[in-house]
Amino acid sequence: MEIDRNVYWVGILDFPERDFHNFTTHRGLTYNSYLILDEHVTVVDGVKHKYVKDQIRKIERYVDPKKIEYVVVNHIEPDHSSGLPELAKIANPTFVCTKKAKEGLEKYYNADWNFKIVRSGDELKIGENTLRFIETPMLHWPDSMMTYMVERRILFSMDAFGQHVASEERFDEDLGIEEAIYWAKVYYANIIMPYANIVLRIPKIFEKFGVNPKLIAPSHGVIWRNPDVITESYLKWAKFEAERKAVVIYDTMWHSTEKLAFAIADGISSTGVKTSVFNVRKDAWADIVTEILDAKAVCIGAPTMHNHVFPPMAGFLTYLKGLRPKNKIGAAFCSYGWGSGAYENIVEVMESLGWEIVEGLQVQFRPSEEELKRAFDLGVEIGKKVLEVV
Numbered sequence: 001m002e003i004d005r006n007v008y009w010v011g012i013l014d015f016p017e018r019d020f021h022n023f024t025t026h027r028g029l030t031y032n033s034y035l036i037l038d039e040h041v042t043v044v045d046g047v048k049h050k051y052v053k054d055q056i057r058k059i060e061r062y063v064d065p066k067k068i069e070y071v072v073v074n075h076i077e078p079d080h081s082s083g084l085p086e087l088a089k090i091a092n093p094t095f096v097c098t099k100k101a102k103e104g105l106e107k108y109y110n111a112d113w114n115f116k117i118v119r120s121g122d123e124l125k126i127g128e129n130t131l132r133f134i135e136t137p138m139l140h141w142p143d144s145m146m147t148y149m150v151e152r153r154i155l156f157s158m159d160a161f162g163q164h165v166a167s168e169e170r171f172d173e174d175l176g177i178e179e180a181i182y183w184a185k186v187y188y189a190n191i192i193m194p195y196a197n198i199v200l201r202i203p204k205i206f207e208k209f210g211v212n213p214k215l216i217a218p219s220h221g222v223i224w225r226n227p228d229v230i231t232e233s234y235l236k237w238a239k240f241e242a243e244r245k246a247v248v249i250y251d252t253m254w255h256s257t258e259k260l261a262f263a264i265a266d267g268i269s270s271t272g273v274k275t276s277v278f279n280v281r282k283d284a285w286a287d288i289v290t291e292i293l294d295a296k297a298v299c300i301g302a303p304t305m306h307n308h309v310f311p312p313m314a315g316f317l318t319y320l321k322g323l324r325p326k327n328k329i330g331a332a333f334c335s336y337g338w339g340s341g342a343y344e345n346i347v348e349v350m351e352s353l354g355w356e357i358v359e360g361l362q363v364q365f366r367p368s369e370e371e372l373k374r375a376f377d378l379g380v381e382i383g384k385k386v387l388e389v390v
């Protein structure tokens, strides 16, 4: 479809996909690719290899693919780059990318292709239009960049501002702004959150390189006709602005830790703080970290097994540690049989994230009535702390 005069979306809707390297995608995926018909035919971003023939079929509706002269590679992760070898075979275009991207493409695909290496501020005239390139290393890979179509004010922002959702709607308003922001939030929490400090620099980067988009066209999901809505949301998320929310996350072997989780959640919600409860073996981690993003308090509980935290929770803690959520109040709660370990493992992760730790609780075997009361009181204490600061 034409998203602007002579600029076409030639991407893929991957409706059935439910897993993006362990990121549960409840509504599927998109791989966005854009075709610009100008004096020099240009494609911006590729698609996953299994769909490249579909992409080429879409390009054929508008132009002979052999006429593609430039392929802009904003990012080399295989969801965007694994179809590129096929484009190279058909069109032998010049691949326009950062130095790091060239190195990565050579390593991934033994790419003996024509390359044009660009740096921030470089421009490429493709006819009546000009493409300006802006390197955005570690947003979210070292090779990442954005491409700004100067005269049209279209920003091809690669993964940044994207959403994992497959829908026939191509624009934010058509999907519904609220829904588009929701999927962007899920995406941000699971992919972009560790790079919050770079996100905070986006306004300055835009100003420096004269980027004032009327459209933001990411490499996943819908296109933003309301760029301010998504850029302002990104800044809010990058500042870890919290709501009056708490999240209780747990795993359990024989329901002891589960009883503590429910009692703590009851205590928190009795203070009026919105509380969600997740089980790491039953709920998608992508959903859990989305809730953590703007929650003020996070309580994590698990049993001890062989002197360590219960393995499924260990996996979740590793995921959480990598995503680096900040500005939280944390509390651990655990059950054990004859030796502890889980409590220490959980607190260690919370400390590494710089969270304010509230002393939690551990119980042996089953929680007694008195211990359940302590768990409820812990929840009340956490709820009051949230209300003090949010």
Ligand code: FEO
Pocket (backbone or CB within 6 Å): 075, 077, 078, 079, 080, 140, 159, 219, 220
């Ligand atoms: Fe959509 Fe980082 O790849």
